Amino acid sequence: MDIIVCIKQIYDLAQIKVDSASRRPVTEGVAKKLSDFDKNALEEAIRIREKHGGKVLAIIRGTKDAAKEVLAMGADEAVIYEIESDSLGTATFLAGMIQNMKYDLILCGEASIDEYSFQIGPRLAQALGIAVLTYARRIELKEGGIVGERDLENGYELAEAKLPALVTVTKDINEPRIPTLVQILGASKKKITETGHAKPESGVETLSIQAVEMKRKGIILKDIGELARVIISEK
Amino acid sequence: MIGVNMDFSFSEEQELFRKSVRGFCEKKLAPRAGEIDEKGEIPNDVLADMAGFGLLGMTISEKYGGSGADFTEASIAAEEIARADISMATAVYYLVEAGWGFLMERYGTAKAREEILPGVTNGKNFLGIASTEATGGSDIASISTTLEKKEGKLVVNGAKSFISGVREAEKYGGGYVTIVKTEQEPGHKGLSVCYLPVKDTPGINTSIFKQMGREGISTGAINITNVEIPEHYLIGEWNRGIHYAMEGFNCARTLVAAACIGAAEKALESGIEYIKERQAFGTPLAKFEGIQFQMADDYARLESARLLVYRAAWMLDQMYGKNRFSHGEINKAVACCKLVAPTTAFDIIRDVLTWYGAYGYTREAGLERGLRGVYSYIIGAEGAMNIMRIIIGKEILGKDFTPY
Numbered sequence: 001m002d003i004i005v006c007i008k009q010i011y012d013l014a015q016i017k018v019d020s021a022s023r024r025p026v027t028e029g030v031a032k033k034l035s036d037f038d039k040n041a042l043e044e045a046i047r048i049r050e051k052h053g054g055k056v057l058a059i060i061r062g063t064k065d066a067a068k069e070v071l072a073m074g075a076d077e078a079v080i081y082e083i084e085s086d087s088l089g090t091a092t093f094l095a096g097m098i099q100n101m102k103y104d105l106i107l108c109g110e111a112s113i114d115e116y117s118f119q120i121g122p123r124l125a126q127a128l129g130i131a132v133l134t135y136a137r138r139i140e141l142k143e144g145g146i147v148g149e150r151d152l153e154n155g156y157e158l159a160e161a162k163l164p165a166l167v168t169v170t171k172d173i174n175e176p177r178i179p180t181l182v183q184i185l186g187a188s189k190k191k192i193t194e195t196g197h198a199k200p201e202s203g204v205e206t207l208s209i210q211a212v213e214m215k216r217k218g219i220i221l222k223d224i225g226e227l228a229r230v231i232i233s234e235k
Numbered sequence: 236m237i238g239v240n241m242d243f244s245f246s247e248e249q250e251l252f253r254k255s256v257r258g259f260c261e262k263k264l265a266p267r268a269g270e271i272d273e274k275g276e277i278p279n280d281v282l283a284d285m286a287g288f289g290l291l292g293m294t295i296s297e298k299y300g301g302s303g304a305d306f307t308e309a310s311i312a313a314e315e316i317a318r319a320d321i322s323m324a325t326a327v328y329y330l331v332e333a334g335w336g337f338l339m340e341r342y343g344t345a346k347a348r349e350e351i352l353p354g355v356t357n358g359k360n361f362l363g364i365a366s367t368e369a370t371g372g373s374d375i376a377s378i379s380t381t382l383e384k385k386e387g388k389l390v391v392n393g394a395k396s397f398i399s400g401v402r403e404a405e406k407y408g409g410g411y412v413t414i415v416k417t418e419q420e421p422g423h424k425g426l427s428v429c430y431l432p433v434k435d436t437p438g439i440n441t442s443i444f445k446q447m448g449r450e451g452i453s454t455g456a457i458n459i460t461n462v463e464i465p466e467h468y469l470i471g472e473w474n475r476g477i478h479y480a481m482e483g484f485n486c487a488r489t490l491v492a493a494a495c496i497g498a499a500e501k502a503l504e505s506g507i508e509y510i511k512e513r514q515a516f517g518t519p520l521a522k523f524e525g526i527q528f529q530m531a532d533d534y535a536r537l538e539s540a541r542l543l544v545y546r547a548a549w550m551l552d553q554m555y556g557k558n559r560f561s562h563g564e565i566n567k568a569v570a571c572c573k574l575v576a577p578t579t580a581f582d583i584i585r586d587v588l589t590w591y592g593a594y595g596y597t598r599e600a601g602l603e604r605g606l607r608g609v610y611s612y613i614i615g616a617e618g619a620m621n622i623m624r625i626i627i628g629k630e631i632l633g634k635d636f637t638p639y
Binding site for chain 1: 250312
């Protein structure tokens with residue numbers, strides 16, 4: 001079973017401060033980390049390999065640091081790239097890279113936790129012409145195919161696809177492992193391929209990123225009754 | 236570019252390891268820190284998780300189930316463990332095993348290593364250090380616990396006191412790297428080192444002391460009456476114990492200092508957040524120079540202690556890995572970090588606790604347990620402050636100026 005996992009390295013959002021004058025996020029000196037759900041995707045890939053054998057290739061939007069962590073967790077090989085584009089551009093770029101590779105399964109996080117576009121997985125599957133199961137909270141391999149438990153808002157559904165397929169996973173699917181010292185040191189010999197910085201055409205231009213303005217309304221209420229009336233009227 | 240080879244940064248692997256241990260400790264240890272202090276023990280499942288993550292006996296090689304960590308890596312782990320449990324209890328459990336387990340592997344017999352070390356790394360047994368006696372810990376030459384050869388066996392007699400982990404060694408099994416007198420020679424001559432099993436050993440009686448701090452790991456006394464141990468439990472050569480003891484102390488002291496700065500770092504970080512938020516007289520506390528300057532001093536002192544710790548750890552790694560640095564140079568570097576780190580950590584935790592005001596004085600704030608724990612290293616666990624001064628003095632001035 002050859003599995004490809006798509007991973008994004010993001011700023012650790014918990015560390016980001018907002019500049020009070022410009023309302024822009026200050027990213028200087030902020031540590032980076034692997035996007036949470038992508039780690040779930042990687043964990044699932046490693047578990048499948050541990051059970052069925054094969055190889056896990058991680059394709060990472062990020063730096064060598066990110067690759068080292070991914071390899072320490074258990075991926076066999078990593079490719080790193082940087083890109084300036086929108087979701088369509090990124091998915092198209094990934095498809096270009098993946099289409100000539102040998103794979104049975106592609107796993108992605110349901111979304112990256114910085115942009116939450118939820119688009120890379122489905123767009124990548126579309127570009128590769130393979131089936132996609134989104135929001136999987138459990139997956140199981142079966143003869144030539146895969147069954148996924150898709151998390152819907154009011155329940156779940158079982159969906160089945162033939163391999164090769166792409167699955168996007170939710171955080172409920174597993175608990176990602178934390179690499180130990182032995183795993184970290186053992187991963188230092190694994191292969192990391194750098195593909196450079198891509199800048200494909202993009203249909204979206206980001207003009208600026210600003211934090212939402214938080215302002216208290218400063219309304220002083222007399223009593224509970226008035227408070228209740230305000231709450232009801234604002235509903 | 237003469238300075239081009241001097242690099243104060245950690246390697247990518249070291250940074251990743253720190254991130255990993257922090258992630259592990261934030262998840263598995265930090266939420267239990269209050270419980271560890273209140274109940275006076277580290278829960279079994281926490282120890283099992285630590286063993287599973289490769290943190291117990293982590294300097295022991297992979298052959299015996301350890302992680303084969305060097306002292307830079309082991310110091311990173313000590314720092315992170317103490318960040319998560321600033322009472323120091325978990326750090327003590329960790330560091331005596333990492334420090335003295337390393338010594339055991341280096342100088343213990345193959346048979347003893349195979350018997351003892353796997354139980355340490357898998358978290359089933361405890362391994363500690365038994366040096367101090369009721370008459371004192373600093374004056375190592377006055378040790379009166381004896382080891383004698385009798386009919387193909389070794390017999391130990393005497394008593395050790397203020398020993399960390401006595402209840403753990405009895406409960407989980409395991410024992411101690413023990414410093415004993417083998418020849419009635421004056422001074423440091425005539426000392427040897429052996430492994431003393433504690434659980435279910437005929438002739439061993441233990442008692443536990445109630446302590447001021449780091450209550451998650453016990454401290455007690457071990458009475459030893461005609462305890463027979465096999466010959467392969469001798470560690471290193473007969474009558475050369477002082478050298479092994481100094482080596483073990485250097486390893487453990489570096490980790491002690493690393494743990495102290497970890498606890499202080501955690502406290503200072505929380506203090507910095509607090510003084511930015513907390514207002515008095517309509518102004519954040521951080522704007523008062525009385526607070527801000529104290530914070531700046533604390534930060535600078537912490538950074539200096541941290542540099543001393545990692546230089547000592549790096550020197551140990553250079554010595555063991557590349558045969559660089561003499562034992563004298565190592566003694567001095569380690570004594571410097573063990574002299575500076577505990578006091579620095581104590582002062583910083585006290586400052587932060589004071590910034591917190593009345594809340595700082597509550598148990599809920601979690602700072603007082605750091606203060607109580609770190610103080611044990613000012614008193615002298617793993618070597619008193621004045622002993623560190625004597626070591627530094629001796630290395631600078633020479634043996635002719637040694638006071639005792």
